[in-house]
Every structure is written in C-alpha cells, then in structure tokens.
C-alpha cells in the first residue's frame with residue numbers, strides 16, 4: 322500500500338504539461354529542444370515504457386510549466402506522433418497533437434562542412450521539407466538539403 | 473527598380489530577371505555611363521578570383537563609381553580572426569554596396585543580413601554565383617533573340633557544376649527543354665530533376681556528347697573542376713570525358729551557339745574558336761554589361 326501511494330506522488334501532476342508518445346531514444350533530445358535543462362520545475366521522465374502503438378515510448382511530465390505551440394511544435398521533428406496533455410488541478414483540460422513547423426531556428430546543425438554556420442557564430446535557420454513523411458531540412462544559408470542533425 | 477541584395481538567382485522574379493537583361497542591352501550599346509558618380513562600392517574577395525573581380529571592378533568604374541576592397545583575405549584583419557559579421561558591419565558603414573566572394577557557402581546570405589547596404593554575391597563556395605547565371609541568360613537571349621522555346625544541352629560536370637544548376641533554375645521561368653550530357657559519375661542531381669518535373673519541364677539524359685549535338689540551340693559546356701572532388705581517383709576517371717572539336721559541328725543547327733563559363737581546360741578544342749558557333753569569349757564580355765545592370769538596378773538607378 323505504501324509503495325502504491327509513493328508511485329502516485331511521483332506520477333500525478335497537479336498543474337503542468339505531459340508529453341506522451343515520444344520515441345524512447347529521443348527523450349533526452351526532447352529535453353534539449355524544449356530547453357528544460359537546468360530549470361527549477363519538477364520534471365518526471367519515463368523511458369522505455371511499454372506502448373501498444375509504438376513498442377517502447379518515453380514520457381515527460383513538467384510541473385507548473387505551459388508552452389507556446391511554437392515551442393512544442395519543434396518536437397514534431399523528433400516525435401511526430403507525440404501528444405501534449407495540459408493538466409490543471411489533476412485533470413487533463415486540453416489534449417493536442419503537434420504540427421510540423423515550416424521553419425526552425427537554432428536547434429539543428431547544418432551537415433555541410435563548408436557552410437558558414439559551421440565556421441562562424443551564426444544561428445542556424447532551416448526550412449522543413451516533408452516528402453511523404455520523410456523529414457529533411459534545407460539550410461537557409463548554404464541552401465543544402467540534409468537530414469536532421471541536432472546540436 | 474529594387475533596393476535589395478542579390479545572393480541567389482532565386483531571389484529574382486522572372487520580371488526582375490527580364491528587367492536586368494533589358495538594362496544590360498542599354499549598357500552594351502553605351503558602356504560608359506556616369507550614373508553612379510559619387511558612389512563608393514566595395515569589392516571584397518576573401519578568396520582570389522581575378523576574372524570575376526576584374527569584371528565587377530570594370531563595371532563599377534564604367535558606371536562612374538569608385539571601388540575599394542581587397543582581392544585576397546590573407547593580408548587583412550580577417551586573417552587575424554575578425555568575424556565576417558564585424559568585417560561586413562565595418563565595410564557597410566563606408567560604402568553604398570558590397571560585392572563579395574567568399575569560400576564558405578551561405579556567407580553572402582549571412583552578410584546581406586548584417587549589412588546596411590545591398591550585397592551582391594560574386595560566388596560563395598560551390599553554392600551560388602548569380603551574376604554568372606544572368607550573363608548566361610543574356611548570352612542566350614542575344615544569340616537566339618528569345619528565351620522561350622529553346623533546347624539547352626548542358627555538358628560535363630552536372631553534379632558539382634553550380635553554373636548549370638543555377639541556369640536550370642533560372643531558365644525554368646521560360647519554356648525550355650533540357651538535355652543533360654554527363655558521365656554516370658557526374659549526372660544532374662535528383663533534386664534538380666525533381667524540380668523540373670514539378671514545373672512540367674522536359675529533359676533527356678545521355679552520356680554521349682554526339683547523341684544530341686545536332687538538336688540543341690545552346691550547347692552549354694562546363695569544365696570538370698578538380699577542387700570539387702574529394703576523391704582524386706574519381707577526378708582522374710572523368711576529367712577528359714568530353715572533348716568538342718570543329719569536325720563534330722558539321723550538322724548542328726545553324727543558329728546553335730556554344731557557351732562556357734570559362735576558364736576552359738581541354739573540353740573545347742582551340743579549332744572551335746574560329747567557327748560561327750563559338751560564343752564563349754563574347755559571353756565573358758557580356759558579363760560586364762550584365763554586372764553594370766545588376767549594380768545599377770540594385771541601387772535603384774534603373
């Protein structure tokens with residue numbers, strides 16, 4: 322009985338955001354993309370949880386933090402099927418899916434070794450290309466198309 | 473007309489391209505115009521390219537403006553580690569326009585974002601060289617009298633050759649048919665062929681120079697550039713793959729013209745120079761008029 326109540330204490334969220342259905346291997350990248358490293362909020366992370374749909378999944382619960390859609394949509398690059406649950410007073414008050422952004426700034430690197438962004442302190446910018454579900458990036462500077470490489 | 477930078481040929485609409493080509497015609501008729509008297513233009517070349525720099529500097533001088541700049545970054549503050557941003561910020565405070573060449577790809581786009589004056593890309597690594605594309609189009613227009621309804625046969629290094637990629641993009645505004653003549657190792661990349669398919673433009677591919685020599689209006693020859701290859705063996709295999717000589721031109725279309733961005737190595741034999749089909753030296757001269765047009769249009773003087 323004692324162990325069950327402990328588990329509840331960890332997983333139940335009073336207020337905050339739950340990101341579900343993140344591919345297990347991309348959970349740490351998701352923390353990076355959302356800039357969650359070093360913040361004070363309580364964060365619960367689950368990795369390799371069993372999922373009927375995706376095999377192994379990851380989940381991230383962030384207490385007392387709500388995100389703009391623009392911030393969350395960046396996650397679509399690594400977790401296109403993730404779901405977002407907004408929790409208020411222990412209740413799911415909103416559920417949303419991610420939409421793939423048209424453009425991203427700063428979070429990825431250009432794979433072209435001759436690109437200016439790999440030699441000078443230039444913030445990267447890419448347009449996102451979705452060809453039948455295969456996602457790639459076109460560099461705003463060198464105009465090369467490549468797969469996604471995170472910084 | 474337009475106060476903006478020219479970084480990639482895709483920055484210009486069809487109308488803007490046609491406008492620049494019309495203005496270039498004016499300058500070909502009268503190549504000394506002092507319309508930019510009192511202006512100062514920077515030609516900053518972070519890697520040497522004598523041909524391009526002389527053409528741009530002559531254009532600036534013939535427009536009556538003055539040139540400042542450098543032709544090689546090794547003796548400048550850049551070699552002491554100054555960032556491109558700082559160099560551009562400083563130079564753009566002095567001048568009315570920056571013409572730049574840089575070995576890193578995307579450097580000109582970045583410069584145009586930190587500069588307070590228009591930037592003209594005179595080559596950013598293997599990426600873009602839009603004044604070359606415009607002078608190619610001008611040469612096509614002047615020799616054929618039109619840009620629509622032509623067949624362009626691109627020959628040589630279609631994989632790494634940025635001039636062919638940019639020309640393909642620019643000519644896609646017009647009713648063009650393409651022939652791509654290249655060995656397997658240097659074929660036109662899939663992304664450009666997909667681009668043409670999306671636009672409904674027809675193209676044919678071959679590895680034989682003879683096959684479509686007689687059914688094109690423009691034969692666009694390119695050099696196989698050693699510096700684009702990472703594998704020296706691959707370069708050795710393809711460096712002499714095509715050699716055009718005068719005897720091969722017996723049955724070509726009467727108005728057919730041969731273009732080449734120069735310098736050539738041995739893909740065009742000297743005996744072609746005296747045929748009525750050779751146009752590459754005049755093409756290089758056209759670069760002057762087109763660059764005069766680019767500069768005056770971007771500064772709003774035409």
Ligand SMILES: [Zn+2]
Nearest residue numbers: 431436460463
């Ligand atoms: Zn890049």
